Amino acid sequence: MVSNADSIENYSKNIQKAIKALQRGEMILLFDLEGREAETDFTIAANAVTPEDVRWMRKDAGGLICVALDSEASEKLGLPFMADIIREANQCSTALNKIVEKGGDLKYDSRSSFSIWVNHRDTRTGIPDNDRALTINKLGEIVEKTLNGEDVHFGTEFRTPGHVATLRAAKGLVHERMGQTELSIVLAKIAGITPAMVVCEMLDDETGRALEKGDAKQYGKDNDLVFVEGEEVIEAYDIWLKSQ
Numbered sequence: 001m002v003s004n005a006d007s008i009e010n011y012s013k014n015i016q017k018a019i020k021a022l023q024r025g026e027m028i029l030l031f032d033l034e035g036r037e038a039e040t041d042f043t044i045a046a047n048a049v050t051p052e053d054v055r056w057m058r059k060d061a062g063g064l065i066c067v068a069l070d071s072e073a074s075e076k077l078g079l080p081f082m083a084d085i086i087r088e089a090n091q092c093s094t095a096l097n098k099i100v101e102k103g104g105d106l107k108y109d110s111r112s113s114f115s116i117w118v119n120h121r122d123t124r125t126g127i128p129d130n131d132r133a134l135t136i137n138k139l140g141e142i143v144e145k146t147l148n149g150e151d152v153h154f155g156t157e158f159r160t161p162g163h164v165a166t167l168r169a170a171k172g173l174v175h176e177r178m179g180q181t182e183l184s185i186v187l188a189k190i191a192g193i194t195p196a197m198v199v200c201e202m203l204d205d206e207t208g209r210a211l212e213k214g215d216a217k218q219y220g221k222d223n224d225l226v227f228v229e230g231e232e233v234i235e236a237y238d239i240w241l242k243s244q
């Protein structure tokens, strides 16, 4: 929950609604920024996800189902950025060096946040809704445990490659990078929930492109989901930082 020093009234009404929804384990809609991806992601706490939520994300959102992880937790769990893993692997295969993401490759940011793709070891193929929900829940659980100082071993529970993409948040969060990876982790921190957040882009069934912001907002209204913009989250993060 939000700490005493950090009263929920400090935030805008919309951020308050988003925080409460996330604390209840509900889905919200999270837009990044005009001029960046300009995409809206379904966003929900990893601990709260059900197989029905996975079905909802793949049918109504349609993008990639990923789990954004807090930077400190990623470090403790030994989850590097995928681009760094590939650069390292290049010592054995120089071909990979030609493929790996370089500065200037992305049209919307200086680098991606991808880490490794995983399945929980209790899944079968890893892709059905119940398998992905299990992997996601267990990611939430291991992040919570590692941040509580428990002795956990990522490899005992998960294997890679798998069917759930993990994303590693920048250490400086939205002061360093402004993707849904960081925006969702900021919201988790403000809400006082485990900083492991599922994000999935909303795509337009007609055009195949990212769903227009106006259409995503309308979907939020029709389905009673809070719609939050990156700028509001960045503002809220600065308020939260002052309260810590």
Ligand SMILES: O=C(CO)[C@H](O)[C@H](O)COP(=O)(O)O
Binding pocket: 032, 037, 039, 041, 063, 064, 065, 066, 109, 112, 113, 167, 178, 179, 180, 181, 182, 199, 201
């Ligand atoms: O590309 C992505 C993974 O499907 C999405 O954009 C997701 O929102 C996380 O990435 P970012 O932090 O760059 O926005």
Ligand SMILES: [Mg+2]
Binding pocket: 037
């Ligand atoms: Mg993206």
Ligand SMILES: [Mg+2]
Binding pocket: 032, 037, 039, 041, 179, 180, 181
């Ligand atoms: Mg994004």
